Amino acid sequence: MLTEVSDLSTEFQSLSKEFGSFDTQHKLVRILRKLWHDIVDPVVQALGASSVHPGSRIWWCPTAEFTLLPLHAAGPYEKKRDSLPHIYISSYTPTLATLVRARQQVSRDASPQYFVAIGQGNPDGGKPLQCVAPELAMVAQRLAPIVSSFTSLEDSDATVEAAVDVLNRNQWLHLACHGMPNRKRPFESSFAMRDGPLMIKDIIRSDWQSPEFAFLSACHTTVGDEKSPDESIHLAAAMQFSGFRSVIGSMWSVDDEVAQEVVSAFYRNLVDGSGRLDCTRAAMALHKAVKTLRRNNVPLEQQIVFVHIGV
Structure with a gap:
């Protein structure tokens, strides 16, 4: 077997x-x-x-x-x-321990919700991404009226230092950029910012206060190491290890139009009956977003590319 x-x-x-x-x-x-x-x-x-x-x-x-x-x-x-x-x-879930820990954390119903959207369409030495600006605009349009604070960090402002700084001050994250797995050195896997890579080791060292949710709209954010898969630390799992209770990632390259369609439908379903974001609804919200792809006859590999990790 x-x-x-x-x-x-x-x-x-x-x-x-x-x-x-x-x-x-x-x-x-x-x-x-x-x-x-x-x-x-x-x-x-x-x-x-x-x-x-x-x-x-x-x-x-x-x-x-x-x-x-x-x-x-x-x-x-x-x-x-x-x-x-x-x-x-x-x-x-990468481990049962991370899932148990995430489920033990309870969101405070009346607590402020601080959301940051980071997009890098012109990374250092990387292929330009035309979809980043419209995707971030879509996220801002849908979420800015709902959350307590909405911050957008884009292109020339989306540097490694700036990303780490805003991550320390927000519990909700949408990240649109290139994801770069490092199969030989998993802790050096990274997200491509304007001036270089934002590495997993930077993410794990970050001092986030009660992080709730991250949507990684980046290519290859859940790819592990083919040679030693048991030791793989992919980008989406790193977010959960860092404390995020719920994470969306992609298993391979995502079509630009598909990503925008999923993102729009996803955030529409992430809002609960009281008008607040609820990270425990993320799996269901993704499930509903994927249904729209099936109805629109999107290729099968794009229907199943996004996965949910965590609560």
Whole structure:
């Protein structure tokens, strides 16, 4: 079984590098079907036998080669509504300890909500991102009237030092930029700012006060190390290790238009009945946002690229 999982993981990692270049959907469906039949369906059957009703939230805590596989998207894909996303709302956690710690933290209903949106479309030595400015404008339009304080840091202002400074003063974060995993030195994985990389080690050292939520609208924010997946510290997990209770990240490159569509639908559903942001609604909000992608016939690999980590 271990050999089969390793082979499947290697096959998927190779396929994910081809997403967007030509029609890879039939290969992806074959992998998702194998994940379903060999791994996920037995879990679903056990959950059903334990009276975990459809529509419930479930958490995956993968190890080793499983960390590189899209368990949240498994399914037979023989009918329109037969995959895991139609049955349960999936989240991930890098360790059970981080999930327990995040669930023990309780948001204060009346506490101020400080939100920062950081966008870097012209990073040092990196490919320009045309989608950053409109994405940040969309986030500001939707959230600025709701939160206690909304800060936007963009382009020339989005430097490493400035990013660390605003992160220390906000509990809610939207980050639109390039994500750069370092497979050999995971703590040097980073986000691309105007003057250089904002590294995981900088994030972990930051003195954030009760951080709640981070949306990482960046390429490859949950990619681990293929050679030592058990030791992988990806960017999204680093946010949870740093104290963020809930994080959204992407498993591979995201299409600009898809990212904007998901972001818009996501934040619309993150607001609770009292008009406040609620980080415990993040998995459900992403689940609903992805539904809009399915209705709009977005390619399958873009429908399943975003994942939720945490509470």
